[in-house]
Amino acid sequence: MIRMNRAALARTAVGAVGGLVLVGVGGAALAEEVGNDAVDVNVSIEEQSAGALSLSVASDSSTLTEVEGASADYREFTGTLPNVTVTDTRSDVPEGVYWYVTGQASDFTGDAGQAPITPDHLGWSPALVTEGNGEVAPGEEVGTALDESGYTGGLSGQELLQLALDSGESQAANGEWTANADLRLKTPNDVASGAYSSTVTLSLFEDTY
Numbered sequence: 001m002i003r004m005n006r007a008a009l010a011r012t013a014v015g016a017v018g019g020l021v022l023v024g025v026g027g028a029a030l031a032e033e034v035g036n037d038a039v040d041v042n043v044s045i046e047e048q049s050a051g052a053l054s055l056s057v058a059s060d061s062s063t064l065t066e067v068e069g070a071s072a073d074y075r076e077f078t079g080t081l082p083n084v085t086v087t088d089t090r091s092d093v094p095e096g097v098y099w100y101v102t103g104q105a106s107d108f109t110g111d112a113g114q115a116p117i118t119p120d121h122l123g124w125s126p127a128l129v130t131e132g133n134g135e136v137a138p139g140e141e142v143g144t145a146l147d148e149s150g151y152t153g154g155l156s157g158q159e160l161l162q163l164a165l166d167s168g169e170s171q172a173a174n175g176e177w178t179a180n181a182d183l184r185l186k187t188p189n190d191v192a193s194g195a196y197s198s199t200v201t202l203s204l205f206e207d208t209y
Helices: 006-029 167-173
Strands: 053-057 075-088 097-105 122-128 136-138 159-164 176-187 200-208
Touching: 053 200, 075 097, 075 159, 075 167, 075 200, 097 167, 122 136, 122 159, 136 176, 159 167, 159 176
Parallel strands: none
Antiparallel strands: 053 075, 075 176, 097 159, 097 200, 122 176, 136 159
């Protein structure tokens, strides 16, 4: 029979534990894959916008009211064109181009079959709302058919409201430019009574020098 003293047993126990530790470390180094899974990662990347040159109007209507005692020769009605804004959000503005806004009126048609008032009776005085250093200019005053002097064609043709002398410079100075105009309608004294309406078409153009 083999007998071991307590010191020998203690050394054996320590050796055994040490062996277990070494075996455990060796097992971790040789671990085998027992399964896997995957996660899809998705992203939606929209096409980068190049921006645009656009036109907007603050309101779709304006009402003219009569100026009492304006003249013994005609009747006069005044109002204001709603703010007209040109916005330029382009990241790359072409060189050698400029933009401008025009307005043209249709006949004033009556609601009860009255004879129409032709658009040459409607004039305007454009003004800039946005302050600048000359990058954008307002159009000139346009007279009516009943004015004593000056251009008397009214808004029967396309008349200038505002003009950017250089699209790039105006965009760099301010991305938005707003203008409006005082409207003035002059009619003969014998104009038929009733409600009338006209449409002022505002158009934005860009052209080259």
